[in-house]
Amino acid sequence: MALLEVRGLRRRYAEIDVVSGLDLDVDAGEAVALVGSNGTGKSTVLRCVTGADAPTAGTVTLDGQPLDDRTAAVRTALATVMDDLDYFPDLSVVEHLDLFARAHRVADAEAVVDGVLRDVGLVAQAGQLPGTLSSGQRRRLALASAFVRPRRLLVLDEPEQRLDVEGVAWLAQRLTREKAEGTAILMASHEPALVEAVADRVHELGSGH
Amino acid sequence: MRALRAEIRHWRRGRASVRLADALQDAYIAVFATVMLGGMFVNAVIQAGAVTDELCVSATCQDTRGLVPWLVGGSSLLAVVAVARLFGPVYVTPADGSWLLTSPLDRRALLGPRLLRIMLVAALASAAAAAVGVLLVGTDLASGLGFTVTTCLLSLATAGACAYAQERERRTLAPTAQWVLLAALWGGAASVALDVAPSMPVPAAGDPLTVVAGVVAALLAGVAAVAAWRHLGHLRHRDVATGGELSPGLSGAFATLDLALAYDVVLAHRWKGRGAVTPRRGGPGGPLALVQVDLRRLRRTPQRLVVLVAAVVVPYAAAAAGAGRFVVLVAAATGFVAGLPLLSGLRVMARGPSLARAMPFSSAAAQSAAAAVPTVAALAFGIATTGAIAGGLTTAGWPAWVCGLAVGASAAASGVRWMTRRPPDYSKPLIATPAGAVPTNLYGSVIAGFDVLLLTTLPILLVPDLRGAAVSLALSAGVWGYLVSRSPAR
Numbered sequence: 001m002a003l004l005e006v007r008g009l010r011r012r013y014a015e016i017d018v019v020s021g022l023d024l025d026v027d028a029g030e031a032v033a034l035v036g037s038n039g040t041g042k043s044t045v046l047r048c049v050t051g052a053d054a055p056t057a058g059t060v061t062l063d064g065q066p067l068d069d070r071t072a073a074v075r076t077a078l079a080t081v082m083d084d085l086d087y088f089p090d091l092s093v094v095e096h097l098d099l100f101a102r103a104h105r106v107a108d109a110e111a112v113v114d115g116v117l118r119d120v121g122l123v124a125q126a127g128q129l130p131g132t133l134s135s136g137q138r139r140r141l142a143l144a145s146a147f148v149r150p151r152r153l154l155v156l157d158e159p160e161q162r163l164d165v166e167g168v169a170w171l172a173q174r175l176t177r178e179k180a181e182g183t184a185i186l187m188a189s190h191e192p193a194l195v196e197a198v199a200d201r202v203h204e205l206g207s208g209h
Numbered sequence: 210m211r212a213l214r215a216e217i218r219h220w221r222r223g224r225a226s227v228r229l230a231d232a233l234q235d236a237y238i239a240v241f242a243t244v245m246l247g248g249m250f251v252n253a254v255i256q257a258g259a260v261t262d263e264l265c266v267s268a269t270c271q272d273t274r275g276l277v278p279w280l281v282g283g284s285s286l287l288a289v290v291a292v293a294r295l296f297g298p299v300y301v302t303p304a305d306g307s308w309l310l311t312s313p314l315d316r317r318a319l320l321g322p323r324l325l326r327i328m329l330v331a332a333l334a335s336a337a338a339a340a341v342g343v344l345l346v347g348t349d350l351a352s353g354l355g356f357t358v359t360t361c362l363l364s365l366a367t368a369g370a371c372a373y374a375q376e377r378e379r380r381t382l383a384p385t386a387q388w389v390l391l392a393a394l395w396g397g398a399a400s401v402a403l404d405v406a407p408s409m410p411v412p413a414a415g416d417p418l419t420v421v422a423g424v425v426a427a428l429l430a431g432v433a434a435v436a437a438w439r440h441l442g443h444l445r446h447r448d449v450a451t452g453g454e455l456s457p458g459l460s461g462a463f464a465t466l467d468l469a470l471a472y473d474v475v476l477a478h479r480w481k482g483r484g485a486v487t488p489r490r491g492g493p494g495g496p497l498a499l500v501q502v503d504l505r506r507l508r509r510t511p512q513r514l515v516v517l518v519a520a521v522v523v524p525y526a527a528a529a530a531g532a533g534r535f536v537v538l539v540a541a542a543t544g545f546v547a548g549l550p551l552l553s554g555l556r557v558m559a560r561g562p563s564l565a566r567a568m569p570f571s572s573a574a575a576q577s578a579a580a581a582v583p584t585v586a587a588l589a590f591g592i593a594t595t596g597a598i599a600g601g602l603t604t605a606g607w608p609a610w611v612c613g614l615a616v617g618a619s620a621a622a623s624g625v626r627w628m629t630r631r632p633p634d635y636s637k638p639l640i641a642t643p644a645g646a647v648p649t650n651l652y653g654s655v656i657a658g659f660d661v662l663l664l665t666t667l668p669i670l671l672v673p674d675l676r677g678a679a680v681s682l683a684l685s686a687g688v689w690g691y692l693v694s695r696s697p698a699r
Contacts, residue, residue: 050566051566052562052566069566070571072569072570072571075566075568075569075570076569080566080567082563085563085564085567086557086560086561086563086564087557087564088502088553088554088557088564089476089477089479089480089481089553089557090476090480090486090506090509090510090553091502092485092486092488094488094490095486095488095489095490095502095505098488098490098491099498099499099502100567102491102492102493102494102495102498103494103495103496103498103499103568103569103570104494104568104569105494105495105569106494109490109491109494110490110491113490126488127485127486127487127488128484128485129480129481129483129484129485129486131477131480131481132481132484132485145567149567149569
């Protein structure tokens with residue numbers, strides 16, 4: 001049994017099937033990439049998988065249990081980096097990460113946060129407020145917020161967005177390490193280099209699929 | 210600058226996007242609406258003045274009433290400083306900033322008309338406020354006019370001084386003025402509360418004091434205007450651009466009547482201006498981490514707590530002025546408004562689902578944790594107003610304490626309602642109105658907070674004893690619980 005199982009997923013908006021009959025498995029330590037042109041439903045699939053959107057039909061299970069994002073187990077296992085992470089305007093970069101780590105009761109939170117800060121390259125911005133970060137730095141902060149907490153499944157929606165070339169290369173390395181540590185990854189991406197470096201399987205979504 | 214304006218006139222020639230007839234029609238509607246609504250408002254103020262004339266007969270009440278124009282005038286000056294600090298006051302739009310400020314134009318000529326507009330708006334707003342103040346106390350026309358003109362001149366001076374202080378090196382002037390005005394207003398309210406309010410009716414038109422005050426105010430306005438104008442050329446791009454970045458966001462928020470969005474825009478602008486903070490880390494885990502973050506916020510910006518504590522004087526002043534059982538409404542409304550800045554954490558948590566979803570506990574737990582500190586502060590505020598409420602309701606002992614607690618709970622529930630309200634949803638069915646199509650939840654969004662305030666204070670207003678307080682407390686607790694358990698807006 002795969003860690004994440006998607007069966008017959010269908011999402012219909014008005015009269016249009018954005019996703020219809022999608023089957024997908026992601027095992028622990030495995031990365032699956034969703035690719036396809038704009039509007040083929042990649043983000044919709046991820047939103048249904050994370051519980052941010054309700055599928056019209058089909059099932060999503062995590063560890064064989066229906067994925068219910070209201071349960072503490074799912075919230076602890078599932079780390080997401082979508083395009084909509086909000087920030088507290090009055091908390092600095094490191095305070096955000098510290099808050100996420102402590103909310104998840106991460107042991108030795110300070111060391112974990114420092115490690116992630118170094119890894120994402122935001123050490124110099126630790127005391128800065130989110131409003132002063134560049135869009136690329138904000139993306140790194142969103143990624144850091146996922147890496148600073150416990151996770152078994154990482155769901156990433158175009159994680160390469162707004163990252164420079166070096167940033168994409170770093171991300172590929174980091175996600176490869178995540179896989180090696182047993183984290184399952186489901187990501188949507190338009191970056192062939194990232195998909196090639198990280199994904200074990202590629203699922204191409206076509207129009208209306 | 211002159212050549213540029215001539216060039217712009219040349220471009221515009223033959224490219225009018227509005228016909229003259231349409232412009233005249235719009236102007237007619239605007240003038241008609243202003244006159245009609247203004248007339249209704251002035252009539253309401255005069256009626257309110259007449260009612261207080263009948264009710265306010267004691268010497269204490271008369272003295273308190275005499276302070277109203279001073280408090281209203283002072284508040285208008287405080288508002289001028291606050292708005293001036295927010296926007297600059299002199300600011301340029303992002304387009305002007307990138308096109309005009311980067312060119313070798315005379316900056317004084319470019320910014321001069323804007324300064325003039327700002328000073329005029331400030332003067333008109335303060336004049337309107339002062340006029341309301343004197344109308345409320347029924348001052349005679351000549352004295353009222355003198356007071357209004359003096360306030361208007363002081364407002365000009367204030368706006369000019371803020372513009373003079375806009376350069377980064379003189380930024381302490383406006384905040385100092387703001388705190389001094391706030392302290393003066395607080396002192397006025399405290400004197401009423403302690404029943405030591407000086408008898409300060411608006412001086413008569415022929416009184417030497419009025420003449421001297423008018424001349425001094427005119428001199429101050431002139432000096433401030435000249436100083437501000439002379440220093441316009443020294444303003445740097447960064448001095449005038451930040452206010453311009455704020456205006457599109459606020460315009461959008463007000464255009465959709467989304468006041469919470471306006472709050473977000475102001476908050477983000479303010480913290481972006483600060484740039485960085487000294488990070489503080491460590492502490493408890495789970496939902497308590499959010500509580501501790503709120504406590505750190507208080508330490509980082511204690512002014513918010515100072516304002517709430519200082520606001521305790523308002524219900525006492527209302528009680529001393531003879532507001533009776535309406536002290537309850539005044540106290541809850543004061544706690545609600547003064548407590549809003551404490552709820553910034555809840556606002557961020559509730560305005561979208563992403564942050565709550567990143568937490569390992571339910572949205573309800575996350576929002577409850579984010580509302581915990583402000584709620585405790587509001588309850589403490591309510592308890593601190595017990596003396597005023599006891600005087601207004603003529604209760605004593607522990608029933609009065611329960612009333613105070615109920616007032617605090619009402620303020621907390623109203624604040625949470627204000628922060629967690631849904632924005633107007635323009636994707637839902639719209640209602641056709643004379644003002645155009647509006648979403649069904651628009652009006653609910655505008656009155657959010659005040660609806661809960663009325664609902665939760667009504668039981669004490671109707672039954673001003675322990676029973677009313679108990680019902681009010683239960684209502685507030687129910688509303689609070691319901692609101693924090695709702696999913697964040699999508």
